[in-house]
Structures are given as structure tokens and as C-alpha cells.
Amino acid sequence: MDIYIDSDFKCHVASGEGRTQIEIDAFDGKCDAYTEGYRFIPSGQTWTRSDGVTFTGEMLAPWKPWAELDAAQREYERERYAALLSELSEVYANVKP
Amino acid sequence: MIGRVNTGGGTGGTLTITAPANVTVTVSKDGKTKAKNSGTSGVVVFKGLEAGTWTVTISGDGKTAQKTVTITTDYSTTIAFFAATITITYPAGSTCTCSDGTTTLTAPDTSGMWACTVPNAGTWTVSSTDDDKSKSGDIVITTDGQIESIDLKYRLDLYNNGETQYAWTGDGTDTATELIMDTPHKLFNNSYGDYGCKYLADPISFPSGYSKLSIRYYCTGTAQTEGSPNRAFCVRSTYSGTARYSSDGVVASVSIGFYTSETVKVIDISSIEAGRSLYVGTFYNSNKNISNYKKYHIKEIWFE
Numbered sequence A: 001m002d003i004y005i006d007s008d009f010k011c012h013v014a015s016g017e018g019r020t021q022i023e024i025d026a027f028d029g030k031c032d033a034y035t036e037g038y039r040f041i042p043s044g045q046t047w048t049r050s051d052g053v054t055f056t057g058e059m060l061a062p063w064k065p066w067a068e069l070d071a072a073q074r075e076y077e078r079e080r081y082a083a084l085l086s087e088l089s090e091v092y093a094n095v096k097p
Numbered sequence B: 001m002i003g004r005v006n007t008g009g010g011t012g013g014t015l016t017i018t019a020p021a022n023v024t025v026t027v028s029k030d031g032k033t034k035a036k037n038s039g040t041s042g043v044v045v046f047k048g049l050e051a052g053t054w055t056v057t058i059s060g061d062g063k064t065a066q067k068t069v070t071i072t073t074d075y076s077t078t079i080a081f082f083a084a085t086i087t088i089t090y091p092a093g094s095t096c097t098c099s100d101g102t103t104t105l106t107a108p109d110t111s112g113m114w115a116c117t118v119p120n121a122g123t124w125t126v127s128s129t130d131d132d133k134s135k136s137g138d139i140v141i142t143t144d145g146q147i148e149s150i151d152l153k154y155r156l157d158l159y160n161n162g163e164t165q166y167a168w169t170g171d172g173t174d175t176a177t178e179l180i181m182d183t184p185h186k187l188f189n190n191s192y193g194d195y196g197c198k199y200l201a202d203p204i205s206f207p208s209g210y211s212k213l214s215i216r217y218y219c220t221g222t223a224q225t226e227g228s229p230n231r232a233f234c235v236r237s238t239y240s241g242t243a244r245y246s247s248d249g250v251v252a253s254v255s256i257g258f259y260t261s262e263t264v265k266v267i268d269i270s271s272i273e274a275g276r277s278l279y280v281g282t283f284y285n286s287n288k289n290i291s292n293y294k295k296y297h298i299k300e301i302w303f304e
Helices: A066-094 B241-245
Strands: A002-005 A020-023 A038-041 A046-048 A054-056 A059-062 B002-006 B013-018 B024-029 B032-037 B043-049 B052-060 B063-071 B084-089 B095-099 B104-106 B113-118 B122-130 B133-141 B147-151 B156-160 B168-170 B179-182 B198-200 B212-221 B230-236 B250-255 B263-268 B277-285 B294-303
Touching: A002 A038, A038 A046, A054 A059, A054 B263, A059 B263, B013 B024, B013 B052, B013 B063, B024 B043, B032 B043, B084 B095, B084 B122, B084 B133, B095 B113, B113 B122, B133 B147, B168 B277, B179 B198, B212 B230, B230 B263, B250 B263, B277 B294
Parallel strands: B084 B147
Antiparallel strands: A002 A020, A038 A059, A046 A054, A059 B250, B002 B013, B013 B043, B024 B032, B024 B052, B052 B063, B084 B113, B095 B104, B095 B122, B122 B133, B156 B294, B168 B198, B179 B294, B198 B277, B212 B263, B212 B294, B230 B250, B230 B277
16 A cells, blocks of 8 residues: 655655655555554665664654554454444345345 | 750750759760759750760659750751752662763662752763663753653663573574574465564563664575565564464564675664563565575574
């Protein structure tokens, strides 16, 4: 999928001013809240954390507490599962014996 | 009744004792004794008493009574035009200092906790050392009364040139000093080979106080000439089944390319909470033909 990274390498699901489009499969199946809690540093680029430590790409790491992102993804998957079950129920209801 | 204790430093304290009239009043400490009669007023004053605990005794009419009183003659206090506090946590047993390049302060003990008062604004470098281990960090002080904190920790090794307390598993035959991650001689399109992962056999509880996870490694063999295999050092929630060979369950990762000299790659783990049960390791994912062989020699993996 395509994501968009800003000048601080934070990920976004929508394009915007100053954002660079990146094709990446790490967020396939992930909800927007999960994706936008991550930072992606492309190969050949460097990011300097506020404490002065530098990280080189390709690096993928959460910038929001990962527990929150994990919880959001699990909720998203529960909702998807419920929706699929509902769709399946409709299909079975319409199947002629 | 024992009365006021007048203190003030200099030539000692003054003890005023109110006692029954016409009794002998004695004060003693460390073998020194002074005695006076309380007279009709019952008030006796002893001057020039040194700081410490004195025993006061009254006697008369065949009766005796005794009590102690503590005399404090010296006081101390600190006053400054500027004072800020850096609350420092450092490994117990270590020597800790705090310096702005001009003034160096040293922790009063090696307890691992120090509320350091700095006398001026500036960038203060807090350092902890213990034999060959050391860690430092900078704190910027700008305001009188400012309070900051810092937690210094030495690196925590998961693997260090053959030394480890953890079981490692995966692909490749390790040596006494290296974890070896073999890469396959050939993979076929759209199928995953059984080579290319090295990881903790069991997840660990993510430790607190660390903000980066690093790997030191080098490669042997020939560089990849075909396809674009994805090799990465990672933190992940699972290594089961085919997840080993994909990005499923990856929490954070950094690519580890082909380097014939030792190189270090680092993952930012500052947003991965302590206590999470997670794996650390490498993974390999390719659906390309690979016609050349290369091997990863992992020397060290550590938290810092």
C-alpha cells in the first residue's frame, strides 16, 4: 500500500503538503490509527531523535506507544471480523436450498 | 522543670533550669560536671555548655530526679543566587558525576540515587562509571528552580560475541563467538525457503529504561546480484510458522544490508513499552531467485 511520510518521517494514510509517497507492505491489513502511529525512514536517509541519537533507514518504528497502536489494530480486526460474519450470514440466508 | 535552652553558637549554649528551691542542680556530660544551688528562686543558669546531650540532676531532702536535654549550638544552611535540581538514577555501585565543563559535582555515595543541585544554568553532563562500563547524558538547565531527571543505564546484552543467557534458534550453525544466519543458495519464485532467520527461542519481557536496540554484524559470501531480498533486524510479536519469513507480527525493524566489515544497525524502541513480551531477531523474506550465497555473522545484540 501507499503511505505518506512527512519531514519527521511520520506516516500518514493521506497525501498532503510536504509529504512523500512511499510504497510499503508493512502496513497491509493495518488500520489507519496503527499506520499513523509509526515512523518510516527510507533507505539512505537519516533521522535524528530529540536526544541526538541518529537512526538510518530503512527503519520502521512506532512513535506512539505501541500498546495503543496494538489495541487499535485489535479493535479494528474485531470490527472487521464482525462485519464479515454479518456479510456471511446474509449470503447464507439468500442461498437457495 | 527544665527550662529554656538558649543557643547561638560561638562560646557554647546557655541552659536555664527551673527547679525546686534550694536544691543542688547538676549538669554533666562526658565526665564534665557543673553544679549550682537553685536558691530561693529555683532558677539556675549554666553557660558555655558544648553541644550534645547533658544529664540534669537535682537532689535534696534525700530525693533525686534526673533527665536529659540536648543542646544544639551550631546550625548550617545553604543559600545561592541560582539552584536547579537534577534527579539522577544510575546503576548502584557506580560513581556518578555531574559537570558543566567548569564545575564538577560528585554523588555523595554509590547508592544509585542522587538529587544533584547545580549552581548555574548550562548543559550539565551526567556520567556514571563502573570499571569499563559507562553511560552519560546531557541535561540543559535554563531556569532557577528547574527540576529535571535522568535515568542512566549501561547497555543490556542479549548476545555478545558468544556470551548470552538466552537460547537462540533459527537457521545456520552458530560458532563459539557468532550467531550465524545462513542465506539459501537458491529460492524459487513465490516460495519461502527454510533459511535466513535467527531469533530468540522464547520472547522476553521488554526491559525498561532503554531507547534503542542494536545489532553488530558483518557478511561473508557474495553480494546479491538478483532480486531484492528483505533482510531485517526486528522486534516482533511472533515467529511462528510462516510468520518467520514475512513481516507479520513485526513491531519495529531496520534493514540489515550486505556489509563485509562490521557494521551496526539500530532500531528506535523508545515507544515500545517495558513489560511487553516480544521476540528479537532477524527475518528474511524473498520471493526472488537467488543465485549467490551470503552469510550473516552476528556479533552483538544489545539494548541501550
